[in-house]
Amino acid sequence: MTDWPVSDKPVSDRPVAGLPDPAAGARETGPESGPRVWLVPTPVGNLGDITLRAVEVLRGADAVACEDTRRSGALLSHLGLQKPLVRLDAHTMRRAPAVLEKYPRLAYVSDAGTPGVSDPGSELVAAALAVDIPVEVLPGATAFVPALVLSGLDTGRFTFEGFLPRSGRERKTRLSALAARPETSVLYESPHRLGATLGDLASVCGDSRPASVTRELSKRFEETARGPLHELAARFAAGVRGEIVVVVAGRPPGEADPDAPAPDHAVQALSWAAQGKTARDIRDLLMAQGLRKNDAYALALRATEGAEPSPPDPA
Incomplete structure:
Protein backbone atom coordinates (compact mmCIF):
# COMPACT_ATOMS: atom_id res chain seq x y z
CA MET A 1 0.00 0.00 0.00
CA THR A 2 1.55 3.29 -1.04
CA ASP A 3 1.45 6.37 1.20
CA TRP A 4 1.86 9.05 -1.48
CA PRO A 5 -0.99 10.82 -3.27
CA VAL A 6 -1.83 9.31 -6.67
CA SER A 7 -4.59 9.78 -9.18
CA ASP A 8 -5.02 6.58 -11.22
CA LYS A 9 -7.11 7.94 -14.08
CA PRO A 10 -6.86 6.76 -17.69
CA VAL A 11 -4.66 8.63 -20.12
CA SER A 12 -6.60 11.07 -22.27
CA ASP A 13 -6.20 10.55 -26.01
CA ARG A 14 -7.81 13.79 -27.13
CA PRO A 15 -5.52 16.16 -29.06
CA VAL A 16 -4.00 19.12 -27.23
CA ALA A 17 -5.16 22.43 -28.67
CA GLY A 18 -2.61 23.70 -31.18
CA LEU A 19 -0.59 20.47 -31.16
CA PRO A 20 -0.53 17.53 -33.59
CA ASP A 21 -3.05 14.72 -33.12
CA PRO A 22 -1.23 12.08 -30.98
CA ALA A 23 -2.78 9.30 -33.07
CA ALA A 24 -0.98 10.54 -36.17
CA GLY A 25 2.48 8.97 -36.36
CA ALA A 26 2.61 8.17 -32.66
CA ARG A 27 4.45 4.90 -33.27
CA GLU A 28 7.19 6.68 -35.20
CA THR A 29 7.66 9.63 -32.87
CA GLY A 30 6.65 8.39 -29.42
CA PRO A 31 9.03 7.78 -26.48
CA GLU A 32 11.26 4.71 -26.62
CA SER A 33 9.90 1.49 -25.09
CA GLY A 34 11.12 -0.14 -21.90
CA PRO A 35 11.78 1.28 -18.42
CA ARG A 36 12.97 4.88 -18.49
CA VAL A 37 13.01 8.08 -16.46
CA TRP A 38 12.50 11.40 -18.21
CA LEU A 39 13.29 14.75 -16.63
CA VAL A 40 10.83 17.09 -18.34
CA PRO A 41 11.27 20.89 -18.20
CA THR A 42 8.08 22.81 -17.56
CA PRO A 43 7.39 26.51 -18.25
CA VAL A 44 8.74 29.02 -15.73
CA GLY A 45 5.78 31.26 -16.47
CA ASN A 46 4.07 31.26 -19.84
CA LEU A 47 2.45 27.86 -20.43
CA GLY A 48 3.04 28.30 -24.16
CA ASP A 49 6.72 27.55 -23.54
CA ILE A 50 6.07 23.81 -23.14
CA THR A 51 7.74 21.86 -25.96
CA LEU A 52 6.09 19.36 -28.29
CA ARG A 53 8.48 16.66 -27.11
CA ALA A 54 7.68 17.38 -23.45
CA VAL A 55 3.97 16.84 -24.16
CA GLU A 56 4.79 13.64 -26.07
CA VAL A 57 6.81 12.24 -23.19
CA LEU A 58 4.24 13.19 -20.56
CA ARG A 59 1.57 11.47 -22.65
CA GLY A 60 3.62 8.27 -23.00
CA ALA A 61 4.77 7.95 -19.36
CA ASP A 62 3.15 5.56 -16.88
CA ALA A 63 2.99 8.34 -14.28
CA VAL A 64 4.27 11.84 -13.57
CA ALA A 65 6.33 12.46 -10.45
CA CYS A 66 6.46 16.02 -9.21
CA GLU A 67 7.14 18.35 -6.29
CA ASP A 68 3.57 19.66 -6.02
CA THR A 69 0.68 17.50 -7.29
CA ARG A 70 -1.73 20.46 -7.42
CA ARG A 71 0.57 22.62 -9.52
CA SER A 72 1.58 19.79 -11.85
CA GLY A 73 -2.01 18.61 -12.03
CA ALA A 74 -3.04 22.04 -13.29
CA LEU A 75 -0.37 21.84 -16.01
CA LEU A 76 -1.51 18.36 -17.12
CA SER A 77 -5.11 19.56 -17.17
CA HIS A 78 -4.08 22.50 -19.36
CA LEU A 79 -2.41 20.04 -21.74
CA GLY A 80 -5.46 17.75 -21.78
CA LEU A 81 -3.62 14.87 -20.10
CA GLN A 82 -4.70 12.62 -17.25
CA LYS A 83 -1.93 10.73 -15.47
CA PRO A 84 -1.23 9.23 -12.07
CA LEU A 85 0.56 11.95 -10.10
CA VAL A 86 3.18 10.97 -7.50
CA ARG A 87 4.72 13.43 -5.09
CA LEU A 88 8.53 13.21 -5.03
CA ASP A 89 10.02 16.25 -3.35
CA ALA A 90 12.85 16.84 -0.90
CA HIS A 91 10.78 15.27 1.90
CA THR A 92 9.52 12.22 0.00
CA MET A 93 12.38 11.32 -2.36
CA ARG A 94 13.13 8.29 -0.17
CA ARG A 95 10.13 6.70 -1.92
CA ALA A 96 11.85 6.88 -5.31
CA PRO A 97 12.81 3.14 -5.52
CA ALA A 98 9.21 2.06 -4.84
CA VAL A 99 7.86 4.60 -7.33
CA LEU A 100 10.28 3.37 -10.00
CA GLU A 101 9.20 -0.21 -9.36
CA LYS A 102 5.51 0.64 -9.71
CA TYR A 103 5.93 3.06 -12.63
CA PRO A 104 8.96 1.92 -14.71
CA ARG A 105 8.30 4.63 -17.32
CA LEU A 106 8.32 7.72 -15.15
CA ALA A 107 8.32 11.39 -16.12
CA TYR A 108 9.57 13.85 -13.49
CA VAL A 109 8.74 17.56 -13.45
CA SER A 110 9.66 20.30 -11.00
CA ASP A 111 7.37 23.19 -10.12
CA ALA A 112 8.95 25.19 -12.95
CA GLY A 113 12.00 24.93 -15.17
CA THR A 114 14.41 22.03 -15.68
CA PRO A 115 14.32 19.30 -12.99
CA GLY A 116 17.59 18.45 -11.30
CA VAL A 117 18.73 22.08 -11.00
CA SER A 118 18.24 23.40 -7.45
CA ASP A 119 15.63 20.71 -6.73
CA PRO A 120 15.64 17.01 -5.73
CA GLY A 121 15.51 15.74 -9.32
CA SER A 122 19.19 14.83 -9.11
CA GLU A 123 18.35 12.31 -6.36
CA LEU A 124 15.81 10.62 -8.62
CA VAL A 125 18.44 10.37 -11.35
CA ALA A 126 20.81 8.66 -8.91
CA ALA A 127 18.07 6.25 -7.79
CA ALA A 128 17.25 5.31 -11.40
CA LEU A 129 20.87 4.81 -12.41
CA ALA A 130 21.43 2.63 -9.33
CA VAL A 131 18.97 0.07 -10.74
CA ASP A 132 20.11 0.51 -14.36
CA ILE A 133 17.06 2.44 -15.55
CA PRO A 134 18.01 4.75 -18.44
CA VAL A 135 17.54 8.48 -17.83
CA GLU A 136 16.78 11.17 -20.40
CA VAL A 137 16.82 14.92 -19.77
CA LEU A 138 14.78 16.95 -22.22
CA PRO A 139 16.05 20.41 -23.19
CA GLY A 140 13.69 23.22 -22.36
CA ALA A 141 12.71 25.98 -19.98
CA THR A 142 15.03 27.24 -17.27
CA ALA A 143 15.16 30.55 -15.42
CA PHE A 144 18.84 31.35 -14.99
CA VAL A 145 19.88 31.36 -18.66
CA PRO A 146 17.37 34.04 -19.79
CA ALA A 147 18.15 36.09 -16.67
CA LEU A 148 21.89 35.87 -17.36
CA VAL A 149 21.42 37.13 -20.92
CA LEU A 150 19.00 39.85 -19.80
CA SER A 151 21.49 41.13 -17.21
CA GLY A 152 23.73 42.67 -19.87
CA LEU A 153 26.77 41.34 -17.98
CA ASP A 154 29.50 39.06 -19.34
CA THR A 155 28.09 35.67 -20.41
CA GLY A 156 31.38 34.20 -21.67
CA ARG A 157 32.06 32.55 -18.31
CA PHE A 158 29.72 32.27 -15.36
CA THR A 159 29.13 30.28 -12.19
CA PHE A 160 25.66 29.11 -11.19
CA GLU A 161 25.29 29.30 -7.41
CA GLY A 162 21.71 28.07 -7.04
CA PHE A 163 20.32 29.08 -3.64
CA LEU A 164 22.82 30.39 -1.08
CA PRO A 165 22.75 28.92 2.44
CA ARG A 166 20.40 30.96 4.60
CA SER A 167 22.88 31.72 7.37
CA GLY A 168 26.05 30.69 9.15
CA ARG A 169 29.63 30.11 8.15
CA GLU A 170 28.76 28.31 4.92
CA ARG A 171 26.84 31.37 3.69
CA LYS A 172 29.77 33.68 4.49
CA THR A 173 32.17 31.32 2.72
CA ARG A 174 30.02 31.16 -0.41
CA LEU A 175 29.55 34.94 -0.47
CA SER A 176 33.31 35.52 -0.13
CA ALA A 177 34.02 33.09 -2.96
CA LEU A 178 31.42 34.81 -5.15
CA ALA A 179 32.98 38.23 -4.49
CA ALA A 180 36.47 36.99 -5.36
CA ARG A 181 35.79 35.19 -8.62
CA PRO A 182 36.37 37.06 -11.90
CA GLU A 183 33.44 35.52 -13.80
CA THR A 184 29.76 36.41 -13.57
CA SER A 185 27.73 34.69 -10.83
CA VAL A 186 24.07 33.65 -11.08
CA LEU A 187 21.92 32.69 -8.11
CA TYR A 188 18.32 32.05 -7.14
CA GLU A 189 16.67 33.73 -4.18
CA SER A 190 13.26 33.74 -2.54
CA PRO A 191 11.23 36.98 -2.65
CA HIS A 192 11.27 37.63 1.11
CA ARG A 193 15.07 37.15 1.41
CA LEU A 194 16.01 39.16 -1.69
CA GLY A 195 16.69 42.47 0.06
CA ALA A 196 18.91 40.89 2.71
CA THR A 197 20.89 38.91 0.14
CA LEU A 198 21.48 41.97 -2.04
CA GLY A 199 22.70 43.82 1.07
CA ASP A 200 25.09 40.97 1.90
CA LEU A 201 26.35 40.94 -1.69
CA ALA A 202 26.98 44.68 -1.56
CA SER A 203 28.97 44.20 1.67
CA VAL A 204 31.31 41.56 0.23
CA CYS A 205 31.48 42.69 -3.41
CA GLY A 206 31.41 46.44 -2.87
CA ASP A 207 28.47 48.80 -3.27
CA SER A 208 29.29 49.63 -6.88
CA ARG A 209 29.55 46.06 -8.26
CA PRO A 210 27.11 45.81 -11.22
CA ALA A 211 24.25 43.34 -10.89
CA SER A 212 20.72 42.60 -12.04
CA VAL A 213 17.52 41.18 -10.57
CA THR A 214 15.07 39.38 -12.86
CA ARG A 215 11.65 38.22 -11.71
CA GLU A 216 8.45 36.82 -13.22
CA LEU A 217 10.21 35.56 -16.36
CA SER A 218 7.87 35.13 -19.33
CA LYS A 219 4.89 36.39 -17.30
CA ARG A 220 2.86 39.55 -17.67
CA PHE A 221 4.83 41.52 -15.10
CA GLU A 222 8.31 40.33 -16.07
CA GLU A 223 10.97 42.74 -14.82
CA THR A 224 14.74 43.06 -14.96
CA ALA A 225 16.33 45.74 -12.78
CA ARG A 226 19.99 46.57 -13.42
CA GLY A 227 22.43 48.70 -11.43
CA PRO A 228 25.00 48.73 -8.66
CA LEU A 229 24.35 46.36 -5.80
CA HIS A 230 23.65 49.07 -3.22
CA GLU A 231 20.92 50.58 -5.42
CA LEU A 232 19.31 47.18 -6.02
CA ALA A 233 19.46 46.40 -2.28
CA ALA A 234 17.62 49.65 -1.52
CA ARG A 235 15.09 49.08 -4.29
CA PHE A 236 14.13 45.59 -3.12
CA ALA A 237 14.57 46.11 0.63
CA ALA A 238 10.84 45.64 1.23
CA GLY A 239 10.70 42.40 -0.74
CA VAL A 240 8.97 41.57 -3.98
CA ARG A 241 6.81 38.88 -5.53
CA GLY A 242 7.75 36.23 -8.05
CA GLU A 243 10.59 33.85 -8.84
CA ILE A 244 13.92 35.66 -8.49
CA VAL A 245 17.23 35.36 -10.35
CA VAL A 246 20.16 37.56 -9.28
CA VAL A 247 23.16 38.06 -11.58
CA VAL A 248 26.36 39.66 -10.23
CA ALA A 249 29.33 40.86 -12.28
CA GLY A 250 32.71 39.29 -11.66
CA ARG A 251 35.55 40.94 -9.75
CA PRO A 252 36.96 43.83 -11.83
CA PRO A 253 40.45 43.19 -13.30
CA GLY A 254 42.08 45.94 -11.23
CA GLU A 255 40.63 44.76 -7.95
CA ALA A 256 42.85 42.57 -5.78
CA ASP A 257 41.76 39.00 -5.23
CA PRO A 258 41.31 38.63 -1.45
CA ASP A 259 41.80 34.86 -1.70
CA ALA A 260 45.05 35.05 -3.66
CA PRO A 261 48.12 33.86 -1.71
CA ALA A 262 50.52 36.56 -0.56
CA PRO A 263 53.41 36.91 -3.01
CA ASP A 264 56.90 35.82 -1.96
Whole structure:
Protein backbone atom coordinates (compact mmCIF):
# COMPACT_ATOMS: atom_id res chain seq x y z
CA MET A 1 0.00 0.00 0.00
CA THR A 2 1.55 3.29 -1.04
CA ASP A 3 1.45 6.37 1.20
CA TRP A 4 1.86 9.05 -1.48
CA PRO A 5 -0.99 10.82 -3.27
CA VAL A 6 -1.83 9.31 -6.67
CA SER A 7 -4.59 9.78 -9.18
CA ASP A 8 -5.02 6.58 -11.22
CA LYS A 9 -7.11 7.94 -14.08
CA PRO A 10 -6.86 6.76 -17.69
CA VAL A 11 -4.66 8.63 -20.12
CA SER A 12 -6.60 11.07 -22.27
CA ASP A 13 -6.20 10.55 -26.01
CA ARG A 14 -7.81 13.79 -27.13
CA PRO A 15 -5.52 16.16 -29.06
CA VAL A 16 -4.00 19.12 -27.23
CA ALA A 17 -5.16 22.43 -28.67
CA GLY A 18 -2.61 23.70 -31.18
CA LEU A 19 -0.59 20.47 -31.16
CA PRO A 20 -0.53 17.53 -33.59
CA ASP A 21 -3.05 14.72 -33.12
CA PRO A 22 -1.23 12.08 -30.98
CA ALA A 23 -2.78 9.30 -33.07
CA ALA A 24 -0.98 10.54 -36.17
CA GLY A 25 2.48 8.97 -36.36
CA ALA A 26 2.61 8.17 -32.66
CA ARG A 27 4.45 4.90 -33.27
CA GLU A 28 7.19 6.68 -35.20
CA THR A 29 7.66 9.63 -32.87
CA GLY A 30 6.65 8.39 -29.42
CA PRO A 31 9.03 7.78 -26.48
CA GLU A 32 11.26 4.71 -26.62
CA SER A 33 9.90 1.49 -25.09
CA GLY A 34 11.12 -0.14 -21.90
CA PRO A 35 11.78 1.28 -18.42
CA ARG A 36 12.97 4.88 -18.49
CA VAL A 37 13.01 8.08 -16.46
CA TRP A 38 12.50 11.40 -18.21
CA LEU A 39 13.29 14.75 -16.63
CA VAL A 40 10.83 17.09 -18.34
CA PRO A 41 11.27 20.89 -18.20
CA THR A 42 8.08 22.81 -17.56
CA PRO A 43 7.39 26.51 -18.25
CA VAL A 44 8.74 29.02 -15.73
CA GLY A 45 5.78 31.26 -16.47
CA ASN A 46 4.07 31.26 -19.84
CA LEU A 47 2.45 27.86 -20.43
CA GLY A 48 3.04 28.30 -24.16
CA ASP A 49 6.72 27.55 -23.54
CA ILE A 50 6.07 23.81 -23.14
CA THR A 51 7.74 21.86 -25.96
CA LEU A 52 6.09 19.36 -28.29
CA ARG A 53 8.48 16.66 -27.11
CA ALA A 54 7.68 17.38 -23.45
CA VAL A 55 3.97 16.84 -24.16
CA GLU A 56 4.79 13.64 -26.07
CA VAL A 57 6.81 12.24 -23.19
CA LEU A 58 4.24 13.19 -20.56
CA ARG A 59 1.57 11.47 -22.65
CA GLY A 60 3.62 8.27 -23.00
CA ALA A 61 4.77 7.95 -19.36
CA ASP A 62 3.15 5.56 -16.88
CA ALA A 63 2.99 8.34 -14.28
CA VAL A 64 4.27 11.84 -13.57
CA ALA A 65 6.33 12.46 -10.45
CA CYS A 66 6.46 16.02 -9.21
CA GLU A 67 7.14 18.35 -6.29
CA ASP A 68 3.57 19.66 -6.02
CA THR A 69 0.68 17.50 -7.29
CA ARG A 70 -1.73 20.46 -7.42
CA ARG A 71 0.57 22.62 -9.52
CA SER A 72 1.58 19.79 -11.85
CA GLY A 73 -2.01 18.61 -12.03
CA ALA A 74 -3.04 22.04 -13.29
CA LEU A 75 -0.37 21.84 -16.01
CA LEU A 76 -1.51 18.36 -17.12
CA SER A 77 -5.11 19.56 -17.17
CA HIS A 78 -4.08 22.50 -19.36
CA LEU A 79 -2.41 20.04 -21.74
CA GLY A 80 -5.46 17.75 -21.78
CA LEU A 81 -3.62 14.87 -20.10
CA GLN A 82 -4.70 12.62 -17.25
CA LYS A 83 -1.93 10.73 -15.47
CA PRO A 84 -1.23 9.23 -12.07
CA LEU A 85 0.56 11.95 -10.10
CA VAL A 86 3.18 10.97 -7.50
CA ARG A 87 4.72 13.43 -5.09
CA LEU A 88 8.53 13.21 -5.03
CA ASP A 89 10.02 16.25 -3.35
CA ALA A 90 12.85 16.84 -0.90
CA HIS A 91 10.78 15.27 1.90
CA THR A 92 9.52 12.22 0.00
CA MET A 93 12.38 11.32 -2.36
CA ARG A 94 13.13 8.29 -0.17
CA ARG A 95 10.13 6.70 -1.92
CA ALA A 96 11.85 6.88 -5.31
CA PRO A 97 12.81 3.14 -5.52
CA ALA A 98 9.21 2.06 -4.84
CA VAL A 99 7.86 4.60 -7.33
CA LEU A 100 10.28 3.37 -10.00
CA GLU A 101 9.20 -0.21 -9.36
CA LYS A 102 5.51 0.64 -9.71
CA TYR A 103 5.93 3.06 -12.63
CA PRO A 104 8.96 1.92 -14.71
CA ARG A 105 8.30 4.63 -17.32
CA LEU A 106 8.32 7.72 -15.15
CA ALA A 107 8.32 11.39 -16.12
CA TYR A 108 9.57 13.85 -13.49
CA VAL A 109 8.74 17.56 -13.45
CA SER A 110 9.66 20.30 -11.00
CA ASP A 111 7.37 23.19 -10.12
CA ALA A 112 8.95 25.19 -12.95
CA GLY A 113 12.00 24.93 -15.17
CA THR A 114 14.41 22.03 -15.68
CA PRO A 115 14.32 19.30 -12.99
CA GLY A 116 17.59 18.45 -11.30
CA VAL A 117 18.73 22.08 -11.00
CA SER A 118 18.24 23.40 -7.45
CA ASP A 119 15.63 20.71 -6.73
CA PRO A 120 15.64 17.01 -5.73
CA GLY A 121 15.51 15.74 -9.32
CA SER A 122 19.19 14.83 -9.11
CA GLU A 123 18.35 12.31 -6.36
CA LEU A 124 15.81 10.62 -8.62
CA VAL A 125 18.44 10.37 -11.35
CA ALA A 126 20.81 8.66 -8.91
CA ALA A 127 18.07 6.25 -7.79
CA ALA A 128 17.25 5.31 -11.40
CA LEU A 129 20.87 4.81 -12.41
CA ALA A 130 21.43 2.63 -9.33
CA VAL A 131 18.97 0.07 -10.74
CA ASP A 132 20.11 0.51 -14.36
CA ILE A 133 17.06 2.44 -15.55
CA PRO A 134 18.01 4.75 -18.44
CA VAL A 135 17.54 8.48 -17.83
CA GLU A 136 16.78 11.17 -20.40
CA VAL A 137 16.82 14.92 -19.77
CA LEU A 138 14.78 16.95 -22.22
CA PRO A 139 16.05 20.41 -23.19
CA GLY A 140 13.69 23.22 -22.36
CA ALA A 141 12.71 25.98 -19.98
CA THR A 142 15.03 27.24 -17.27
CA ALA A 143 15.16 30.55 -15.42
CA PHE A 144 18.84 31.35 -14.99
CA VAL A 145 19.88 31.36 -18.66
CA PRO A 146 17.37 34.04 -19.79
CA ALA A 147 18.15 36.09 -16.67
CA LEU A 148 21.89 35.87 -17.36
CA VAL A 149 21.42 37.13 -20.92
CA LEU A 150 19.00 39.85 -19.80
CA SER A 151 21.49 41.13 -17.21
CA GLY A 152 23.73 42.67 -19.87
CA LEU A 153 26.77 41.34 -17.98
CA ASP A 154 29.50 39.06 -19.34
CA THR A 155 28.09 35.67 -20.41
CA GLY A 156 31.38 34.20 -21.67
CA ARG A 157 32.06 32.55 -18.31
CA PHE A 158 29.72 32.27 -15.36
CA THR A 159 29.13 30.28 -12.19
CA PHE A 160 25.66 29.11 -11.19
CA GLU A 161 25.29 29.30 -7.41
CA GLY A 162 21.71 28.07 -7.04
CA PHE A 163 20.32 29.08 -3.64
CA LEU A 164 22.82 30.39 -1.08
CA PRO A 165 22.75 28.92 2.44
CA ARG A 166 20.40 30.96 4.60
CA SER A 167 22.88 31.72 7.37
CA GLY A 168 26.05 30.69 9.15
CA ARG A 169 29.63 30.11 8.15
CA GLU A 170 28.76 28.31 4.92
CA ARG A 171 26.84 31.37 3.69
CA LYS A 172 29.77 33.68 4.49
CA THR A 173 32.17 31.32 2.72
CA ARG A 174 30.02 31.16 -0.41
CA LEU A 175 29.55 34.94 -0.47
CA SER A 176 33.31 35.52 -0.13
CA ALA A 177 34.02 33.09 -2.96
CA LEU A 178 31.42 34.81 -5.15
CA ALA A 179 32.98 38.23 -4.49
CA ALA A 180 36.47 36.99 -5.36
CA ARG A 181 35.79 35.19 -8.62
CA PRO A 182 36.37 37.06 -11.90
CA GLU A 183 33.44 35.52 -13.80
CA THR A 184 29.76 36.41 -13.57
CA SER A 185 27.73 34.69 -10.83
CA VAL A 186 24.07 33.65 -11.08
CA LEU A 187 21.92 32.69 -8.11
CA TYR A 188 18.32 32.05 -7.14
CA GLU A 189 16.67 33.73 -4.18
CA SER A 190 13.26 33.74 -2.54
CA PRO A 191 11.23 36.98 -2.65
CA HIS A 192 11.27 37.63 1.11
CA ARG A 193 15.07 37.15 1.41
CA LEU A 194 16.01 39.16 -1.69
CA GLY A 195 16.69 42.47 0.06
CA ALA A 196 18.91 40.89 2.71
CA THR A 197 20.89 38.91 0.14
CA LEU A 198 21.48 41.97 -2.04
CA GLY A 199 22.70 43.82 1.07
CA ASP A 200 25.09 40.97 1.90
CA LEU A 201 26.35 40.94 -1.69
CA ALA A 202 26.98 44.68 -1.56
CA SER A 203 28.97 44.20 1.67
CA VAL A 204 31.31 41.56 0.23
CA CYS A 205 31.48 42.69 -3.41
CA GLY A 206 31.41 46.44 -2.87
CA ASP A 207 28.47 48.80 -3.27
CA SER A 208 29.29 49.63 -6.88
CA ARG A 209 29.55 46.06 -8.26
CA PRO A 210 27.11 45.81 -11.22
CA ALA A 211 24.25 43.34 -10.89
CA SER A 212 20.72 42.60 -12.04
CA VAL A 213 17.52 41.18 -10.57
CA THR A 214 15.07 39.38 -12.86
CA ARG A 215 11.65 38.22 -11.71
CA GLU A 216 8.45 36.82 -13.22
CA LEU A 217 10.21 35.56 -16.36
CA SER A 218 7.87 35.13 -19.33
CA LYS A 219 4.89 36.39 -17.30
CA ARG A 220 2.86 39.55 -17.67
CA PHE A 221 4.83 41.52 -15.10
CA GLU A 222 8.31 40.33 -16.07
CA GLU A 223 10.97 42.74 -14.82
CA THR A 224 14.74 43.06 -14.96
CA ALA A 225 16.33 45.74 -12.78
CA ARG A 226 19.99 46.57 -13.42
CA GLY A 227 22.43 48.70 -11.43
CA PRO A 228 25.00 48.73 -8.66
CA LEU A 229 24.35 46.36 -5.80
CA HIS A 230 23.65 49.07 -3.22
CA GLU A 231 20.92 50.58 -5.42
CA LEU A 232 19.31 47.18 -6.02
CA ALA A 233 19.46 46.40 -2.28
CA ALA A 234 17.62 49.65 -1.52
CA ARG A 235 15.09 49.08 -4.29
CA PHE A 236 14.13 45.59 -3.12
CA ALA A 237 14.57 46.11 0.63
CA ALA A 238 10.84 45.64 1.23
CA GLY A 239 10.70 42.40 -0.74
CA VAL A 240 8.97 41.57 -3.98
CA ARG A 241 6.81 38.88 -5.53
CA GLY A 242 7.75 36.23 -8.05
CA GLU A 243 10.59 33.85 -8.84
CA ILE A 244 13.92 35.66 -8.49
CA VAL A 245 17.23 35.36 -10.35
CA VAL A 246 20.16 37.56 -9.28
CA VAL A 247 23.16 38.06 -11.58
CA VAL A 248 26.36 39.66 -10.23
CA ALA A 249 29.33 40.86 -12.28
CA GLY A 250 32.71 39.29 -11.66
CA ARG A 251 35.55 40.94 -9.75
CA PRO A 252 36.96 43.83 -11.83
CA PRO A 253 40.45 43.19 -13.30
CA GLY A 254 42.08 45.94 -11.23
CA GLU A 255 40.63 44.76 -7.95
CA ALA A 256 42.85 42.57 -5.78
CA ASP A 257 41.76 39.00 -5.23
CA PRO A 258 41.31 38.63 -1.45
CA ASP A 259 41.80 34.86 -1.70
CA ALA A 260 45.05 35.05 -3.66
CA PRO A 261 48.12 33.86 -1.71
CA ALA A 262 50.52 36.56 -0.56
CA PRO A 263 53.41 36.91 -3.01
CA ASP A 264 56.90 35.82 -1.96
CA HIS A 265 58.64 39.18 -2.40
CA ALA A 266 62.15 37.78 -1.96
CA VAL A 267 61.60 35.22 -4.74
CA GLN A 268 60.11 37.87 -6.99
CA ALA A 269 63.07 40.19 -6.35
CA LEU A 270 65.53 37.44 -7.34
CA SER A 271 63.51 36.72 -10.48
CA TRP A 272 63.56 40.37 -11.52
CA ALA A 273 67.28 40.60 -10.80
CA ALA A 274 67.88 37.58 -13.06
CA GLN A 275 66.05 39.49 -15.79
CA GLY A 276 68.58 42.30 -15.46
CA LYS A 277 66.45 44.81 -13.57
CA THR A 278 68.29 47.30 -11.36
CA ALA A 279 67.90 47.55 -7.61
CA ARG A 280 65.85 50.71 -8.03
CA ASP A 281 63.55 49.04 -10.57
CA ILE A 282 63.03 46.10 -8.22
CA ARG A 283 62.43 48.44 -5.29
CA ASP A 284 59.73 50.27 -7.24
CA LEU A 285 58.06 47.03 -8.30
CA LEU A 286 58.00 45.76 -4.70
CA MET A 287 56.60 49.06 -3.46
CA ALA A 288 53.81 48.76 -6.05
CA GLN A 289 52.89 45.49 -4.33
CA GLY A 290 52.51 47.27 -1.00
CA LEU A 291 55.95 46.93 0.60
CA ARG A 292 57.36 49.85 2.54
CA LYS A 293 60.21 51.69 0.83
CA ASN A 294 63.01 50.57 3.17
CA ASP A 295 61.89 46.92 3.15
CA ALA A 296 61.58 46.94 -0.64
CA TYR A 297 65.03 48.47 -1.06
CA ALA A 298 66.64 45.95 1.31
CA LEU A 299 65.21 43.04 -0.69
CA ALA A 300 66.28 44.67 -3.95
CA LEU A 301 69.87 45.05 -2.70
CA ARG A 302 70.04 41.42 -1.58
CA ALA A 303 68.67 40.26 -4.93
CA THR A 304 71.21 42.30 -6.88
CA GLU A 305 74.22 41.60 -4.66
CA GLY A 306 77.43 42.60 -6.34
CA ALA A 307 75.68 45.15 -8.52
CA GLU A 308 76.24 48.85 -7.94
CA PRO A 309 73.17 49.84 -5.94
CA SER A 310 71.34 53.08 -6.40
CA PRO A 311 70.88 55.08 -3.20
CA PRO A 312 67.35 55.18 -1.82
CA ASP A 313 65.30 58.28 -2.37
CA PRO A 314 65.00 60.57 0.64
CA ALA A 315 62.08 59.56 2.83
